[in-house]
Amino acid sequence: MADSKPHSKLSVQKLVLIGYLIFSFDTNSVYSDESKLSAKQSKTLKETFLYLETLEPKKIKIDKTTYNRHTQFESHFKFPFSGKKISRWIQSRIKKYNYGATGDYVAMYREGEVLLGRGFFTLNRLDRVLILLHEARHADGKIYSHVICPDDFPYLNTRDWKIHPAGKKGCDSVPDGGYGITASFLFELGAYGYLSQTEAAYRYNSEISRVIRD
Numbered sequence: 064m065a066d067s068k069p070h071s072k073l074s075v076q077k078l079v080l081i082g083y084l085i086f087s088f089d090t091n092s093v094y095s096d097e098s099k100l101s102a103k104q105s106k107t108l109k110e111t112f113l114y115l116e117t118l119e120p121k122k123i124k125i126d127k128t129t130y131n132r133h134t135q136f137e138s139h140f141k142f143p144f145s146g147k148k149i150s151r152w153i154q155s156r157i158k159k160y161n162y163g164a165t166g167d168y169v170a171m172y173r174e175g176e177v178l179l180g181r182g183f184f185t186l187n188r189l190d191r192v193l194i195l196l197h198e199a200r201h202a203d204g205k206i207y208s209h210v211i212c213p214d215d216f217p218y219l220n221t222r223d224w225k226i227h228p229a230g231k232k233g234c235d236s237v238p239d240g241g242y243g244i245t246a247s248f249l250f251e252l253g254a255y256g257y258l259s260q261t262e263a264a265y266r267y268n269s270e271i272s273r274v275i276r277d
Contacts, residue, residue, distance in 0.1 A: 099161040100179075107184050108160065111191040112153075118146030124256040134254070135247040139239040144251045153195050156202035167226045170194050172201040182222075189252075193270075196248060197241035210236045210275065221269050234275045246270035 100108065120143065123130055136144050140152065158175035165171050165180030172178075177198045183191060200207050209232040212218070216229040228234060235242050246267050253263025 099159070101162070104162060104179070104184060107191075111188055111195065112150050114188040115146045115150050115153075115192050118149075118252065118255075118257055120144050120251075121255055123254050125254050125260070130254050133250055135238075135243070136251050139244050139247050144255075149196065149248070153199040156199040157195065169222075170198050172198040175202065193245045193248070197245050200239075200241040200244055206237060207235070207240045208232075209241070210234050212273070212275070218272060228273070234273050236275055238274055238276075240274065242270045242273040246274075 140149070142148050156175075157172075157177050159177070161176055161178045163178050163180070165178055165182075168180065169182045169186070170177055170179050177195070183194060186194070211230065211232050212228040212234040214230045216227075216234070218228055220226045220228075237243065239247075249258070249263055249267045249270060252258045253260050253267070258266070
């Protein structure tokens with residue numbers, strides 16, 4: 064009986080410590096495997112997801128008829144617009160992150176891993192979200208692989224005019240591929256007022272123009 068109180072106190076201390084460790088692990092948990100990224104790169108990646116998770120639906124800023132005519136988000140993702148759900152959607156598809164040379168690309172997907180180029184970490188947080196969203200779509204099968212853009216494809220790359228997709232695998236043949244889903248995401252940001260209608264339309268048109276329709 065003499066040890067009962069000290070033992071009880073020790074048990075409480077252990078429980079508090081365990082609870083603290085669990086809480087600390089949860090709040091600092093990595094998004095997939097970031098072990099191949101530097102601490103600074105991992106921080107940038109976390110900040111990207113944290114920003115995405117703030118983008119939740121609110122009052123629509125455009126008229127309902129226009130919204131219903133153009134929204135494609137739920138038909139593409141199979142759930143209503145939600146930054147938190149999109150974050151989980153991406154994380155369920157990208158299992159590892161790596162850093163290295165990506166040529167003309169900002170990022171590249173291969174077998175559950177996304178290779179992030181130097182340019183990724185110079186982008187603003189919205190553009191980083193778009194890149195991750197685009198790459199995550201490739202995890203859903205070969206149907207979402209890019210097709211060759213027409214040789215006379217009239218497109219200016221919004222990040223670098225020297226990089227052009229004409230005659231290269233830089234277009235989609237399905238409406239819900241990497242470019243289609245990023246376009247649908249951008250439309251929601253404009254509809255809910257996270258982007259001005261001008262910026263949303265500019266960004267939307269840039270993405271949707273890469274979807275080649277017969």
